[in-house]
Amino acid sequence: MMDELRELYQEVILDHGKNPRNLRHPDDANREARGENPMCGDKFTVYLKVNDQKVVEDVAFEGRGCAISTASASMMTEVVKGKTAEEATALFHTFHDLCTKDDHEHCDHGPVDEEAMEKLMVLSGVRQFPVRVKCATLAWHAMNAALTGEAKASSE
Amino acid sequence: MSVTDIACATCFDVDRIRADFPQLSRNVHVRGGKKPSPGKPLVYLDSAASALKPRPVVDAMARFMSEEYANIHRGVHYFSQTATDAFEGVRDKVARFLNAPSRECIVFTRNATESINLVAASYGRTFLEKGDEVVLSIMEHHANIVPWQLLQMEKGIVIKVVPVDGDGVLDLDAYARLLTDRTKLVAITHCSNVLGTLNPAKEIARIAHARGIPVLFDGSQAVVHSTVDVQDIDADFYVFTAHKLYGPTGLGVLYGKFDLLKKMPPYQGGGDMIQRVSFEGTTFKEPPMRFEPGTPPISEVIGLGAAIDYVEGIGRDAIAAHEHDLLNYATQQLSQIEGLRIVGTAPGKAALISFTLDGIHPHDIGTVVDQMGVAVRVGQHCAEPLMDRFGVGSTARASFAMYNTRAEADALVSSVQAVKEFFG
Numbered sequence: 001m002m003d004e005l006r007e008l009y010q011e012v013i014l015d016h017g018k019n020p021r022n023l024r025h026p027d028d029a030n031r032e033a034r035g036e037n038p039m040c041g042d043k044f045t046v047y048l049k050v051n052d053q054k055v056v057e058d059v060a061f062e063g064r065g066c067a068i069s070t071a072s073a074s075m076m077t078e079v080v081k082g083k084t085a086e087e088a089t090a091l092f093h094t095f096h097d098l099c100t101k102d103d104h105e106h107c108d109h110g111p112v113d114e115e116a117m118e119k120l121m122v123l124s125g126v127r128q129f130p131v132r133v134k135c136a137t138l139a140w141h142a143m144n145a146a147l148t149g150e151a152k153a154s155s156e
Numbered sequence: 157m158s159v160t161d162i163a164c165a166t167c168f169d170v171d172r173i174r175a176d177f178p179q180l181s182r183n184v185h186v187r188g189g190k191k192p193s194p195g196k197p198l199v200y201l202d203s204a205a206s207a208l209k210p211r212p213v214v215d216a217m218a219r220f221m222s223e224e225y226a227n228i229h230r231g232v233h234y235f236s237q238t239a240t241d242a243f244e245g246v247r248d249k250v251a252r253f254l255n256a257p258s259r260e261c262i263v264f265t266r267n268a269t270e271s272i273n274l275v276a277a278s279y280g281r282t283f284l285e286k287g288d289e290v291v292l293s294i295m296e297h298h299a300n301i302v303p304w305q306l307l308q309m310e311k312g313i314v315i316k317v318v319p320v321d322g323d324g325v326l327d328l329d330a331y332a333r334l335l336t337d338r339t340k341l342v343a344i345t346h347c348s349n350v351l352g353t354l355n356p357a358k359e360i361a362r363i364a365h366a367r368g369i370p371v372l373f374d375g376s377q378a379v380v381h382s383t384v385d386v387q388d389i390d391a392d393f394y395v396f397t398a399h400k401l402y403g404p405t406g407l408g409v410l411y412g413k414f415d416l417l418k419k420m421p422p423y424q425g426g427g428d429m430i431q432r433v434s435f436e437g438t439t440f441k442e443p444p445m446r447f448e449p450g451t452p453p454i455s456e457v458i459g460l461g462a463a464i465d466y467v468e469g470i471g472r473d474a475i476a477a478h479e480h481d482l483l484n485y486a487t488q489q490l491s492q493i494e495g496l497r498i499v500g501t502a503p504g505k506a507a508l509i510s511f512t513l514d515g516i517h518p519h520d521i522g523t524v525v526d527q528m529g530v531a532v533r534v535g536q537h538c539a540e541p542l543m544d545r546f547g548v549g550s551t552a553r554a555s556f557a558m559y560n561t562r563a564e565a566d567a568l569v570s571s572v573q574a575v576k577e578f579f580g
Contacts, residue, residue: 040549069519
């Protein structure tokens with residue numbers, strides 16, 4: 001039983017869950033969106049600073065959630081920083097596939113940062129825990145909503 | 157407690173009861189393939205969300221559907237008559253179960269949620285005006301909040317909320333102070349699905365009635381854990397759902413005082429609730445038929461009848477005694493775990509324990525204990541305002557039923573310890 005749990009809660013996830021990176025509210029953020037999972041009550045706000053060239057100069061989040069959702073939010077901030085809006089969107093969709101679909105079902109969402117996807121692989125364990133997929137994708141939905149100018153996102 | 161009840165309480169045979177619930181002998185997370193696993197025995201501690209079904213309930217429904225089926229209140233043929241008798245017999249049974257003064261006070265609905273919506277829509281729309289007040293409590297399930305908010309949007313009524321103290325005990329003084337000349341209804345849960353608090357229904361009703369205010373109780377949890385007497389409480393409305401009482405889903409009950417039900421217009425229109433229909437105008441049947449349009453969930457009503465027989469066969473006092481033993485035992489064991497906080501510590505509470513662990517999110521608790529076969533509920537339990545009151549985003553909740561054992565309480569405790577080690 002513990003094998004499955006170790007598969008889901010890999011060391012990297014436990015680390016990001018306990019010590020989330022970029023857990024802050026940047027003063028100069030110009031986009032933000034809330035992500036809510038009404039089932040468990042998790043709430044995140046994702047902040048972006050997007051410049052005129054549509055590059056995400058800064059990304060951070062605030063809120064509370066489980067180990068999976070917090071770790072995923074933390075890792076999202078690390079990989080999205082410095083990406084163009086287009087690249088961030090491609091990462092969102094590719095990551096979403098990683099959490100929800102078998103390998104052969106993954107779609108091409110445009111060029112993605114392969115190194116970032118390597119890092120995010122640790123979260124692919126949620127595929128075996130369908131009810132936890134929403135945890136892993138919550139902050140990503142919020143990030144995508146902030147990019148597209150929506151105020152709210154839900155992983156429902 | 158009668159002599160027979162005492163006899164029953166001493167001979168409570170949990171193994172015999174467990175044998176009636178086939179699901180309790182299932183293993184979870186059974187796996188084949190390269191890494192086969194026999195899985196873990198199910199430890200079902202989520203009965204407050206929905207109780208498992210004993211074989212007599214399943215059998216009664218199966219027998220009705222496979223051998224005795226017909227629509228009710230319509231045909232002159234044999235099975236239509238026997239089905240109608242069986243269906244209406246359960247109405248009598250529910251009336252006795254709640255000690256209602258008559259069978260005409262019992263309305264079948266889809267669930268407790270619909271029962272409350274029925275009162276809000278029919279009674280609320282008819283008798284409440286802009287500025288009138290409905291008093292709820294902070295410990296309400298969303299089912300007893302949102303219907304009143306819909307009425308608020310439609311009519312401009314005002315919703316007031318009774319607070320609780322740190323143990324989760326309803327503040328009766330604050331309650332009495334909240335009642336005004338504009339208060340037109342009090343709607344409060346008889347037993348909290350998160351805290352387990354059993355509210356003093358009789359006292360709540362007495363205080364409201366002194367001002368001529370009717371009271372609705374949400375009894376979804378209370379009917380499972382205690383004996384409810386709607387006349388003793390003097391409830392004006394009392395609602396519960398069948399599926400938490402070891403019965404089927406898709407069926408709820410609304411008890412209402414007959415003079416109130418009689419004053420209320422229909423909630424939905426259709427067949428079986430009318431006296432006469434013409435395009436010039438239609439007249440409605442008396443309660444309860446006025447509130448039961450269309451073909452009702454007949455098999456489910458038959459199932460509820462079997463569930464009530466089953467519960468009463470074991471004895472409600474005996475069940476409550478067994479559950480309290482489990483509650484006390486589990487509370488004691490869980491309290492020894494460092495960093496574990498129990499939310500809801502009211503005296504005399506029902507057999508459920510909501511808890512949090514320092515630094516570990518309830519969702520993570522739920523996933524880990526599930527791997528060990530322990531089924532608990534995690535989340536907000538449809539009670540977001542209450543979560544805010546106690547400063548928690550969510551909790552894990554273990555709830556006990558007649559079929560649970562001390563060994564299962566031990567399994568809960570060791571699984572929670574494993575959670576701590578895992579995230580430690």
